[in-house]
Amino acid sequence: MPGGKLARILVPIDASEGAGRAAAFAVNLAEITGAEVDVLHVTYFDKDTDAKEESWLPDSIAGSMDDEAQAALKMAEKYIPADFAYEYHQRTGTPVETILEFCEEGGHDCIVVGGRGLGVMEGLIFGSVSQELIERAKVSVVVVK
Numbered sequence: 001m002p003g004g005k006l007a008r009i010l011v012p013i014d015a016s017e018g019a020g021r022a023a024a025f026a027v028n029l030a031e032i033t034g035a036e037v038d039v040l041h042v043t044y045f046d047k048d049t050d051a052k053e054e055s056w057l058p059d060s061i062a063g064s065m066d067d068e069a070q071a072a073l074k075m076a077e078k079y080i081p082a083d084f085a086y087e088y089h090q091r092t093g094t095p096v097e098t099i100l101e102f103c104e105e106g107g108h109d110c111i112v113v114g115g116r117g118l119g120v121m122e123g124l125i126f127g128s129v130s131q132e133l134i135e136r137a138k139v140s141v142v143v144v145k
Contacts, residue, residue, distance in 0.1 A: 005033070005034075006029070006033040006034075006109050006110060007109055008036050008037075008038065008107055009026050009029060009036070009037045009109070009110050009111075010038050010040060010103050010106065010110070010111045011037060011112050012042060012099045012113055012129070013039055013040065013073075014041065014068075014075075015071035018114025018145075019075055019113075020079040021079065022112050022113050022114040023076045024079040024080070025144045027079070027080055027084050029142075031084075035109070037086040038086065038087050038088075039073075039076050039087070040089045040091065040102055041068075041073070041089070041090050041091070042093060043090075044092070044093070089102070095129050099133060100133070100136060103139060104138070109140070111133055111137055111142070113129065113130045113142070114144055115130050115144060115145045
């Protein structure tokens, strides 16, 4: 944040209600600070990234990113006012790595992410994108419950 002003906010989303609440929080924060908002959807696999010919992964895993991305965008649109200007981006990769790379490339000052709300055991077994972002990000991370 050059000069202490929040200029760019990154909101990683999926199709969950938590991601929608994070998008709404980011909009409120942007309206207060005048920051720009980038909404990012990351998927693990996409048919185009797996193989040039035929994918070895089933379509349910490596199908087109479009359906998953459309569901995520629909969720964000439920929470972001129609007159609010933001940019929507799609990437394929490991969510945490991709989010951190996108954040650094875009010069974002803050990441606003939905909390997963897992219990202690589930978090230990499955991990948490929000927790890993808190630990690894070089910018502030806001977790919205």
